[in-house]
Amino acid sequence: MAKPRVLLADDHSLVLEGFRRILEDQCELIGMVEDGRALLEAARRVLPDMVILDISMPLLNGIDAATQLKKTQPSVKVIFVTMHSDADYVRSAFEAGASGYLLKRSAVDELEQAIRTVWAGHTYITPLIAKDLLDVLLSNRPRQPQQKKALTFRQREVLQLLAEGQTMKDIALRLKISSRTVEFHKAQIMEQLELRTTAELIKYALTHGILASS
Numbered sequence: 001m002a003k004p005r006v007l008l009a010d011d012h013s014l015v016l017e018g019f020r021r022i023l024e025d026q027c028e029l030i031g032m033v034e035d036g037r038a039l040l041e042a043a044r045r046v047l048p049d050m051v052i053l054d055i056s057m058p059l060l061n062g063i064d065a066a067t068q069l070k071k072t073q074p075s076v077k078v079i080f081v082t083m084h085s086d087a088d089y090v091r092s093a094f095e096a097g098a099s100g101y102l103l104k105r106s107a108v109d110e111l112e113q114a115i116r117t118v119w120a121g122h123t124y125i126t127p128l129i130a131k132d133l134l135d136v137l138l139s140n141r142p143r144q145p146q147q148k149k150a151l152t153f154r155q156r157e158v159l160q161l162l163a164e165g166q167t168m169k170d171i172a173l174r175l176k177i178s179s180r181t182v183e184f185h186k187a188q189i190m191e192q193l194e195l196r197t198t199a200e201l202i203k204y205a206l207t208h209g210i211l212a213s214s
Helices: 013-023 036-046 062-072 087-095 104-119 127-139 153-163 168-175 179-192 198-207
Strands: 005-009 028-033 050-053 077-082 100-103
Touching: 005 013, 005 036, 013 028, 013 104, 028 036, 036 050, 036 062, 050 062, 050 104, 062 077, 062 087, 062 153, 077 104, 087 100, 100 104, 100 127, 153 168, 153 179, 153 198, 168 179
Parallel strands: 005 028, 005 050, 050 077, 077 100
Antiparallel strands: none
16 A cells, blocks of 8 residues: 655644655655644645644644635644643544544554554544543533634634734735724624633633644
8 A cells, every 4th residue: 555645733843854754765755844824725735635633833823724614625644742632622523524533642652553553544533532522422412611602714814813912914814804804803703702812812712722832
């Protein structure tokens, strides 16, 4: 079986280098990027077979990046390697199109197996969280915390950039929209999520994996 062509995405250069060393014999590494937007741009250029990414990344988080990637390249295999062990994150990752999910603390031991499993057409979930995830699914526990109404992709883009401290003008230039449109999205986000301050907005983004914690 041919080696998968893999694109890596993580906002820590040491993590990327560690993954590169683990995988260089098993995969054809065709790129390494450090944020979600760079991931989408690189994927358009190099057309990877597989993407290995984190959830918490700057400019565009991994969940939203994977969602957009699968719309344009539905055959690409997606594996999340993250610090987030909560079942809601796992569920969001698979809803975004993931085929694999493992934790950074076990990546050295599990990443090669995860790639082999996913490349063979199967799903891989780290044993560290598989039981907890099964318990949640069997109990039909609702998502926590719930939100009044799901944000659109554009709203999530604006939310992340606002939480990262970017100005209205910077966001407008990055998203190729007007500053007035950014202001409109911010107002809608604050109303939908019942937020009143920028501090609450940042806390929400951190709690929901939209904003990197470091």
